Amino acid sequence: xxxxxxxxxxxxxxxxxxxxxxxxxxxxxxxxxxxxxxxxxxxxxxxxxxxxxxxxxxxxxxxxxxxxxxxxxxxxxxxxxxxxxxxxxxxxxxxxxxxxxxxxxxxxxxxxxxx
Amino acid sequence: xxxxxxxxxxxxxxxxxxxxxxxxxxxxxxxxxxxxxxxxxxxxxxxxxxxxxxxxxxxxxxxxxxxxxxxxxxxxxxxxxxxxxxxxxxxxxxxxxxxxxxxxxxxxxxxxxxx
Numbered sequence: 001x002x003x004x005x006x007x008x009x010x011x012x013x014x015x016x017x018x019x020x021x022x023x024x025x026x027x028x029x030x031x032x033x034x035x036x037x038x039x040x041x042x043x044x045x046x047x048x049x050x051x052x053x054x055x056x057x058x059x060x061x062x063x064x065x066x067x068x069x070x071x072x073x074x075x076x077x078x079x080x081x082x083x084x085x086x087x088x089x090x091x092x093x094x095x096x097x098x099x100x101x102x103x104x105x106x107x108x109x110x111x112x113x114x115x
Numbered sequence: 116x117x118x119x120x121x122x123x124x125x126x127x128x129x130x131x132x133x134x135x136x137x138x139x140x141x142x143x144x145x146x147x148x149x150x151x152x153x154x155x156x157x158x159x160x161x162x163x164x165x166x167x168x169x170x171x172x173x174x175x176x177x178x179x180x181x182x183x184x185x186x187x188x189x190x191x192x193x194x195x196x197x198x199x200x201x202x203x204x205x206x207x208x209x210x211x212x213x214x215x216x217x218x219x220x221x222x223x224x225x226x227x228x229x230x
Contacts, residue, residue, distance in 0.1 A: 042206070042221060043220040048216050056216065091160060095216070104218060106160035
């Protein structure tokens with residue numbers, strides 16, 4: 001069964017460093033997303049991506065964040081200068097389209113720890 | 116404004132008991148979609164079910180059942196004869212129609228099933 005994969009599973013970084021979180025969405029999906037979950041809290045939407053551009057972003061997704069689809073399979077989230085409050089689980093998701101029958105399938109997450 | 120409320124933060128039951136997880140949502144859209152996701156201790160998010168706002172037919176799937184009541188803006192989830200493997204955090208999520216694809220999650224309910 002196709003699935004979303006994410007690497008690394010756990011990333012530890014120093015405050016101020018850049019990190020890149022990687023995702024491989026399900027191969028025939030067209031919509032890609034990043035969400036984050038601060039420990040013990042709810043899952044929050046960051047950004048959605050379609051047709052090689054951002055289609056929607058939340059207030060959390062400020063200038064420190066960027067997304068890219070560098071090739072036909074990967075989808076990345078970059079945080080330019082990490083802050084302590086960026087520590088969270090980051091989930092990538094993909095869907096085949098919009099609307100009812102296109103539920104989002106989530107990857108296993110990358111736990112980011114900023115020291 | 117859109118919002119999902121899961122008032123139960125933690126529920127503990129003994130194996131084989133039935134348990135219902137509550138979800139109340141707010142939206143101004145007349146067309147919207149509701150989802151339940153499961154997050155086991157391993158951390159991934161597993162899609163369980165979707166419903167659209169026009170489909171108030173409740174469903175039973177094995178030990179799982181869902182009760183969608185538009186009049187009270189509720190989308191409750193019941194596990195019959197709970198098992199230890201059901202122990203997880205359960206998230207209810209809302210997606211409005213239109214151009215947005217983002218999922219709005221509730222704060223989750225931690226279900227602990229004791230042997």
